[in-house]
Amino acid sequence: MSSKILVIISAILLAFLLGIPVNAHVVSEKEWLNDPHDHGDAKIVFVKAYQFGFAIKAIQDGSKIIVYPEGSEPSVLEVEEGDRIVFRVISGDVTHGFYIDGYTPTAVGDNRIVIEPGKIVEVGPITFNKPGKIKLRCSVTCGPLHPFMVSDIIVKPNIFFYILMASTFTIAGLTLLYTSRAPENRMLGVSLDKDLDLLKVRVIGPILKRFLQWRGAHFTLILPNLLIFMVVLAAGFFGNPTGNKNFSIAVVWILWFAAVEFLILFGSRTWCTICPLPAFGEWIARRRIYSVHNPRKWTSLGKKWPKSLNNMWVSALSFLGISLIVPWLVTRPVVTGLLFALLIAIPLFTHIIFDPQRNFCRSICPANGYIGYHSNASIFAVRSRDKSVCDKHRPKECIRGSPTGYGCPWKIYPGGHNENTYCGQCYECLRSCPLDNMTLKLRMIGQDLAKIAAKAKNKFDEAWMGFIRFTLAVFYELVFFGPYFWIKDWGNMGIIYGANLATIGLLTPSLEGLNNWFKWALIVAGVALVGYPAVFYGFSWLAKKLAGENGISTRQLFLSFSYALVPYGLFLWLAFAFSLILVNWAYPITAFSDPLGWGWNIFGTKFEWNPISPEVLPYLQAPLLLIGLALAINTTYNIARELLNDHAKAFRATLVMGILHTMAGLVFVWIVAG
Amino acid sequence: MGGESEAIQKLTSAIYKWYWSRKNDLSRDDAIKPALDVLEYIYKARKEGLDKRSEAAYCGSILLYSVLSLTGRRHTSEVDEANELYEVGKNLASFIWDELDEMRNDDKDPDGLDPTYSELLSRISDTIWKKYKTLKEGSNE
Structure with a gap:
């Protein structure tokens, strides 16, 4: 009984602090679904939190209620922009948290919305006024996969998605247009x-x-x-x-x-x-x-x-x-x-x-x-300053080693290499080279990629990577x-x-x-x-x-x-x-x-x-x-x-x-x- | 002895070019140090049973780095210097390795190599020091 009072007090406190009413009371799962509350024009979404997901069990819109049978509950909630939603949440197993990106308060301390087993927590009404896709997350550690206990809420029209799709086509088109002008290297x-x-x-x-x-x-x-x-x-x-x-x-x-x-x-x-x-x-x-x-x-x-x-x-x-x-x-x-x-x-x-x-x-x-593999797209590389110097230099300390540095432990010829794939950046070549011909270079992404790719005769391993x-x-x-x-x-x-x-x-x-x-x-x-x-x-x-x-x-x-x-x-x-x-x-x-x-x-x-x-x-x-x-x-x-x-x-x-x-x-x- | 004089001739000519000619009034120890570094290393490498070819090549780098250090440098911009000192150091190391092998085979030193090595070391050091003095006197005239 005392815990019930505590939950109510904290819910009232939270509502006062954030303007989003949160109510909690102990009920059975049956009551949860069969006793829908009236929240005026707000839709009521019945969410069951469990390890490690959220299931939408039912949606009540006015007097109409859709109950999803066990096993076919949607993982994604779709709402219209401007919809007012009240979430009636229960936990199916352990204590969970309830956090909606950009809508619920910070998930810290007393502000955190906690869903304890056997209790219904009402969150809302929340007015979803920003179109797009947002995440519903668990904010209380509930088990090993807790950080990944998420669900999606799509506020329609999901304009950002359409903009992003259009941007994808646009960027692809613009890049193709750019390449059509025959840019050389x-x-x-x-x-x-x-x-x-x-x-x-x-x-x-x-x-x-x-x-x-x-x-x-x-x-x-x-x-x-x-x-x-x-x-x-x-x-x-x-x-x-x-x-x-x-x-x-x-x-x-x-x-x-x-x-x-x-x-x-x-x-x-x-x-x-x-x-x-x-x-x-x-x-x-x-x-x-x-x-x-x-x-x-x-x-x-x-x-x-x-x-x-x-x-x-x-x-x-x-x-x-x-x-x-x-x-x-x-x-x-x-x-x-x-x-x-x-x-x-x-x-x-x-x-x-x-x-x-x-x-x-x-x-x-x-x-x-x-x-x-991906280092070949890096802006950073260990290279020789002048390859012709390395070609003329017979001792090749970068391979054999010298009193100041080991020969390349990665078994490459640092003086002549032009790819990052097998250069482990141990910098032994910088230490062993007596000609001071090894250096670090900053370059544009993909500098050597075309050459590496063109000579890749049987590199199925790299392709599959x-x-x-x-x-x-x-x-x-x-x-x-x-x-x-x-x-x-x-x-x-x-x-x-x-x-x-x-x-x-x-x-x-x-x-x-x-x-x-x-x-x-x-x-x-x-x-x-x-x-x-x-x-x-x-x-x-x-x-x-x-x-x-x-x-x-x-x-x-x-x-x-x-x-x-x-x-x-x-x-x-x-x-x-x-x-x-x-x-x-x-x-x-x-x-x-x-x-x-x-x-x-x-x-x-x-x-x-x-x-x-x-x-x-x-x-x-x-x-x-x-x-x-x-x-x-x-x-x-x-x-x-x-x-x-x-x-x-x-x-x-x-x-x-x-x-x-x-x-x-x-x-x-x-x-x-x- | 023919091999020895040839190896030392090449060595002294290279270190004169890249080291002795750049420094005045070197002490005996400083003048012969590059050669001693090579000798010391190849002796240890042989004793450890390492591969002659690869260690002799490594001695080329030892000679170069010894010269660099004695001339107060960490690197050189001269590929020719690096190549020449490498070749000379490699040849010297290879020659010393063979000499030590021969001495052992001749059974001159059945109890270990140290006395023979010392003898070789002192002989080569003397020759190099004499060569240094000759070359320096020649250049002063």
Whole structure:
């Protein structure tokens, strides 16, 4: 009884503070549906919150009530602009929160709308006066998938969606128009021949050069990250089993996962510079933490790294594999802990057994593969200042090593390379080069892409990395921030528990859960590995026909054109990163003060979940999508020009591939705004 | 001995060009340091059982970096300097490695290589120092 009074008091307080009335009283689910209240001209929407979604059970408009049968409740609520809606909400299981982007108050403290089991909470009436798509979110931690417990509300007419669709067509059309004017080696009007030697920039250049040429630089950059990894392991195994309260989940899968996409765009492989995963193996193999070994004796059996692994297949497929269990990985600390333990053990093993170079990073690491792939769209690169100097220079210290630096651990020839794919930015070449011919360059996105794509003869691994990353960007947005509960549930194997090492047994799936997961895995892997590549191949064939080019095989066009997904995929992931970080920023910041989720506040950075203007998210995501689309079309043209050496043919091929890129863009538009 | 004189001839000519000619009044230790760095490294590398070819090539870089450091530089803008010192250092290291092998095969030093190495070191150091003095005197005249 007292709790009932408390709820009523807090509801009245909330109504007073915000002008949105919230009432709560204890009733059964039957009463909830069979005793509709009269709210004048306001529609009443009966919402049932459950782990981890919202189901619209009934909508009452005046005296008319539509009740949706169990299992066929819509996940998306559609209302007209100006509609007044009262939400009558109950919880089907545990305590949930109720937060509508831009309409309900901040989700902090007493302002938070809490839905306790067995009680009805009335929220509203809310007048939906801004057309568009907004999210209904849970604002109280309710279990492992809580951060992704969302549903959509579409306020019609959804003008933004139509504007975004029109913008997609317009941007595609304008980019095609631009390419029709035969731009030579340019990207969206910017020359691809120019770049900036960062180490020659006044003040910053010499400081940066001095730091990077210092042997302790790499170790200094790795060290803080190494400590973070140790905390990730500890938190993963022994911390709070609920993901968003655990450092391993909040920092790795919210902060890092989003930040790494921005790092790729602005810093290429900067993540690989500071990644501590291969550090233990490297230190043991070199018998040194940061200095150059003398004599050059390695602690390693030195077995030859299998040639068949010198590609991106393992990385690409392991990224896909991890994505198939991603609802577990990003919400269950123990799964993250186990993955990290494995990712530390494998490079240790590869350094000791095989030639002690970055074989793990090059060929196995699931993150490295996509970071390397998308790094080719980065504005940052490690390059030689003058290739002809490197050609004349016989010793090639960048490969062999010198007393001041190791030979390239990534097994490339830094002096001559023109792609970021396998350059791990360890900066050993900057230290080992006696001619001071290695530098960092700032350049336009896609500077080397056309050349890389044109010479990609059998690089199916890189093509499929592109397809996997591109399609998964769409899936991730759909799974984590889409309204469809079933897709989350299938990937999640229907399990509602979080887990650390002590409670790992709770993750045992039921047969039905496993069955659903197989269906989910089949859909995701099918689209990524077969569906989209097949469509892409079909369009490549059409492009060849329309271009009237017989000298180049469809296979070659297919492989080369797939590199347009390097910038396109990256920008889709940037759009996804915005959803992740703007909505969930409070979790990682809090996790630094309370890494194990035990209620600490070490650095005073404990925050309650409170998204930063989530209603503007689509407006941030849309430009990224459109830039990605324009870059993809221009990249396709540059590739076609490099391959076909004829503007008219290149333009016709670009036109066909442009249609495909536009269609793919529309799918993303539909997910974020439709 | 023919191989030794040839290797040292090339070495002294290269380090004269890129090092001795740029510095005046070098002490014996400073004058012979680039060669000693190579000798010291190749001796250790051989003792550790490393690969001769790759370590001899590495000695080319050791010679270059030794010269750079003794002339107060971290880098060079001369590709010719880098190439020449690399070749000379590589040849010297390769020659020393073979010499040490031969001494061992001749059973001159059944208990270990150290005395033979010391002997070789002192012989080469003397030759280089003499060459330095000759070249410097020649250039002063």
